[in-house]
Amino acid sequence: MGTTQLEAAPEPKYWHLKTVLSEALDSEFAVGEILPNERDLAARFGVARATLRQALEQLELEGRLQRRRGVGTTVAPPRVGVDVSATGHDWPGASGDAWQAVDCVRDAAPAAVADMLETAPDESVHVLRRTRVSHGQPVAAELLYVPAASVPDLTAIDAPSGAARARAVLRELQRLGLDGQDRAVELGSARADDAKELDRLPGAPVLVVTTRYFSEGTTAAVSMATYRADTCRLTFGDTPDVEIHHAPHTQAS
Amino acid sequence: MGTTQLEAAPEPKYWHLKTVLSEALDSEFAVGEILPNERDLAARFGVARATLRQALEQLELEGRLQRRRGVGTTVAPPRVGVDVSATGHDWPGASGDAWQAVDCVRDAAPAAVADMLETAPDESVHVLRRTRVSHGQPVAAELLYVPAASVPDLTAIDAPSGAARARAVLRELQRLGLDGQDRAVELGSARADDAKELDRLPGAPVLVVTTRYFSEGTTAAVSMATYRADTCRLTFGDTPDVEIHHAPHTQAS
DNA sequence: CAGTGGTCTAGACCACAAT
DNA sequence: TTGTGGTCTAGACCACTGT
Numbered sequence: 085m086g087t088t089q090l091e092a093a094p095e096p097k098y099w100h101l102k103t104v105l106s107e108a109l110d111s112e113f114a115v116g117e118i119l120p121n122e123r124d125l126a127a128r129f130g131v132a133r134a135t136l137r138q139a140l141e142q143l144e145l146e147g148r149l150q151r152r153r154g155v156g157t158t159v160a161p162p163r164v165g166v167d168v169s170a171t172g173h174d175w176p177g178a179s180g181d182a183w184q185a186v187d188c189v190r191d192a193a194p195a196a197v198a199d200m201l202e203t204a205p206d207e208s209v210h211v212l213r214r215t216r217v218s219h220g221q222p223v224a225a226e227l228l229y230v231p232a233a234s235v236p237d238l239t240a241i242d243a244p245s246g247a248a249r250a251r252a253v254l255r256e257l258q259r260l261g262l263d264g265q266d267r268a269v270e271l272g273s274a275r276a277d278d279a280k281e282l283d284r285l286p287g288a289p290v291l292v293v294t295t296r297y298f299s300e301g302t303t304a305a306v307s308m309a310t311y312r313a314d315t316c317r318l319t320f321g322d323t324p325d326v327e328i329h330h331a332p333h334t335q336a337s
Numbered sequence: 338m339g340t341t342q343l344e345a346a347p348e349p350k351y352w353h354l355k356t357v358l359s360e361a362l363d364s365e366f367a368v369g370e371i372l373p374n375e376r377d378l379a380a381r382f383g384v385a386r387a388t389l390r391q392a393l394e395q396l397e398l399e400g401r402l403q404r405r406r407g408v409g410t411t412v413a414p415p416r417v418g419v420d421v422s423a424t425g426h427d428w429p430g431a432s433g434d435a436w437q438a439v440d441c442v443r444d445a446a447p448a449a450v451a452d453m454l455e456t457a458p459d460e461s462v463h464v465l466r467r468t469r470v471s472h473g474q475p476v477a478a479e480l481l482y483v484p485a486a487s488v489p490d491l492t493a494i495d496a497p498s499g500a501a502r503a504r505a506v507l508r509e510l511q512r513l514g515l516d517g518q519d520r521a522v523e524l525g526s527a528r529a530d531d532a533k534e535l536d537r538l539p540g541a542p543v544l545v546v547t548t549r550y551f552s553e554g555t556t557a558a559v560s561m562a563t564y565r566a567d568t569c570r571l572t573f574g575d576t577p578d579v580e581i582h583h584a585p586h587t588q589a590s
Numbered sequence: 591c592a593g594t595g596g597t598c599t600a601g602a603c604c605a606c607a608a609t
Numbered sequence: 610t611t612g613t614g615g616t617c618t619a620g621a622c623c624a625c626t627g628t
Contacts, residue, residue, distance in 0.1 A: 094604090096616060099539060121594060132618045137595090142526055142540055153595045154626030163523060170573075266574030269522055270416060271542060271566040273395055285596080286352060287395055289524060289542070296574075313524040320423075320573065321519030321549070347623090349597060374613060385599045390614090406614045407607035538615080 097131055098138035104129075105139055109148055109159055119149075119157040145289060147314050153285075163317040164218055168293060170265055175297065176214075176228055176307060177254030183214040183226065185250035186281075193229045193306075200296055200306050203231050210235065212250045215281055216309070223316050224293075225281035226309040234260065234304040257305065263298040269318065270294075278310045289313040350384055351391035357382075358392055362401055362412055372402075372410045398542060400567050406538075416570040417471055421546060423518055428550065429467075429481055429560060430507030436467040436479065438503035446482045446559075453549055453559050456484050463488065465503045468534055469562070476569050477546075478534035479562040487513065487557040510558065516551040522571065523547075531563045542566040 119125065126136040140157065143149045150160040167182075176183065190208045192198070198205045209231045216224040232238075235256035272292040279286040290310040297305040311318060372378065379389040393410065396402045403413040420435075429436065443461045445451070451458045462484045469477040485491075488509035496502045525545040532539040543563040550558040564571060 098616080102540075123594090132620090134619090135617060138616085140595095145524060145526055145542065147523070151595065152626085153624070154593080156594060156626095165521065264574075266572075268418065268570050268572045268574075269544070270400070270570040271524065271544065272399055287355075289398065291522070291524065291544075317521050317523040319519075319521045321517075321521070351597080376613090385601090387600090388598060391597085393614095404614065405607085406605070407612080409613060 098135050098142075101129060101131065101136065101139035102142050105143060106148065109143075113159045115159050115161045117159050119159070121156060144314055150314070160315070164221075164223065164315055165319045166216075166218055166223055166311060166316050168267075168318045169320045170267060175254070175257045175260070175262055176305070177251070177257060182216050182218070184217065185212060185214050185247050185254065187213040187246060188250035188253055189245050197229050197306050197308070201229060201231055201303050207231070210253050212253060213281075214250070221315065222282055222312075224309050224311040225278045226307055229306045229308075230257065231304075234299070260299045260304055262304075263300065265298065266296045268294045271313070272310065274310060282310070282312050284312065284314075291316065291318060293318070351388050351395075354382060354384065354389065354392035355395050358396060359401065362396070366412045368412050368414045370412050372412070374409060397567060403567070413568070417474075417476065417568055418572045419469075419471055419476055419564065419569045421520075421571045422573045423520060428507070428510050428513070428515055429558070430504070430510060435469050435471070437470065438465060438467050438500050438507065440466040440499060441503035441506060442498050450482050450559050450561070454482060454484055454556050460484070463506050465506060466534075467503070474568065475535055475565075477562050477564040478531045479560055482559045482561075483510065484557075487552070513552045513557055515557075516553065518551060519549040521547045524566070525563065527563060535563070535565050537565065537567075544569065544571060546571070 113119070120128070122133055122136055122140070126133040129136065140149060140151065144151055144160075147160055147163045149157055151157045174181065177185070189211050191211045192206050193201060193203065193209050193211070195205055198207065201209065203209065209229050212226075212228040212230065214226045214228060215222055216226070230253055235253055237259070238252060238256050270292050272290050274282060274284055274286055274288045274290045276286045278290065279288055282288070282290070291313050293307075293309045293311065295307040295309070296303050297307070366372070373381070375386055375389055375393070379386040382389065393402060393404065397404055397413075400413055400416045402410055404410045427434065430438070442464050444464045445459050446454060446456065446462050446464070448458055451460065454462065456462065462482050465479075465481040465483065467479045467481060468475055469479070483506055488506055490512070491506060491509050523545050525543050527535060527537055527539055527541045527543045529539045531543065532541055535541070535543070544566050546560075546562045546564065548560040548562070549556050550560070
């Protein structure tokens with residue numbers, strides 16, 4: 085002891101912990117396996133629970149762990165590749181897209197969206213809610229804003245709200261010519277409503293994909309889709325689900 | 338008082354705090370302005386410093402705040418739109434791309450990268466480091482992995498490492514025909530080296546953009562670019578830098 | 591019910607930047 | 610040196626999930 089004490093730059097404990105845990109995950113745990121609880125782990129490493137939690141939080145952020153209140157901490161499977169490419173340049177709701185309509189109401193769009201739609205900030209638009217499921221798990225929740233002007237022929241026959249109404253709006257959208265679209269990705273934290281759809285706590289990290297759909301020189305619709313950042317990898321090319329592993333997996337049988 | 342005490346679902350303090358602060362930022366602070374220090378703020382809201390910090394952390398994650406040790410907490414400007422589209426289908430280093438070569442060494446690629454390159458896990462490849470600057474601020478750090486087989490004519494004349502070597506490798510890459518590329522975005526946390534380039538602390542949230550370059554049926558190079566998640570919005574369309582504001586800005590004069 | 595992760599407190603000390 | 614944010618502690622209680 086004492087011979088290797090050249091630590092000029094003292095690494096934070098939680099950072100070192102994270103490294104140690106990460107290596108342990110690679111070599112000693114299988115996907116889905118549950119870890120010891122936080123109090124035991126903290127004791128085992130000789131740190132306060134808050135410090136241990138700081139390390140776990142980072143590992144969860146990186147998609148290595150999954151924590152559920154009342155249940156425990158489990159080793160997460162590799163992130164799911166979710167295709168987000170603008171392949172067909174299709175409208176949302178085109179046949180075979182990955183989304184499922186949930187609801188539709190009329191409401192004012194948030195300022196940032198009204199800005200993109202070039203509508204008045206208080207103008208009521210159609211707000212569709214859709215969800216996207218992959219491998220049986222919900223991966224994204226979307227709010228799709230459609231100005232009334234984009235679906236002029238929408239009949240009053242359909243229900244004023246609900247999933248049926250949402251499908252009606254999407255159907256009307258298809259009648260427009262789609263000139264192109266435009267996409268951005270940024271980090272955000274889940275609002276309470278999105279968190280519920282995604283089976284996460286409010287504030288959970290999400291990747292927010294904002295898409296603008298152009299038709300006849302104007303922005304005909306805006307989609308704000310929030311993907312679970314812990315479980316998703318957004319893919320834009322033609323190779324949706326290549327296995328990316330962090331380390332050699334334990335062999336099966 | 339007491340008439341509105343119907344809170345069936347008690348909101349966490351830090352969540353409520355975040356909302357309050359967020360609204361204050363919209364209405365009472367200008368970009369670049371410095372907030373009161375954490376101890377004062379915590380006292381003002383009647384919470385422990387750790388709780389206040391939980392709220393500040395979320396706001397920083399959302400790009401609303403910027404915190405620097407020894408300096409203070411400032412109101413962040415809107416996120417910068419950074420173009421990441423695969424427009425020209427060009428090789429990295431093509432004339433006019435946004436990157437600046439920093440260094441080049443030979444090293445073994447990490448397992449996940451070796452996998453994509455279809456090289457042996459311990460095979461030495463060229464590892465280029467580049468950085469990307471936007472509006473005077475570093476926004477991304479990249480590691481570009483190039484197998485020796487992709488640049489067979491690389492001469493020994495050039496320096497064995499350093500920026501000049503990096504440019505030489507890029508120059509050789511241009512000679513290959515580029516069949517296409519393939520991109521993925523996911524959330525990560527900055528490694529120590531990337532954090533240094535990005536002027537952030539290790540562990541800071543980053544958007545990791547993985548690009549595979551295909552040539553003649555094989556993966557000729559792999560790029561792993563880490564973008565500052567707090568300050569960047571990755572854009573894929575043709576509208577790189579539309580202003581997205583969270584709320585009405587205070588008027589300038 | 592018992593056990594888990596989530597929230598919160600009131601302190602302490604450290605690393606860094608500006609003065 | 611002063612003041613800032615970053616790390617860390619040793620507790621406490623709450624909300625949720627399972628049995």
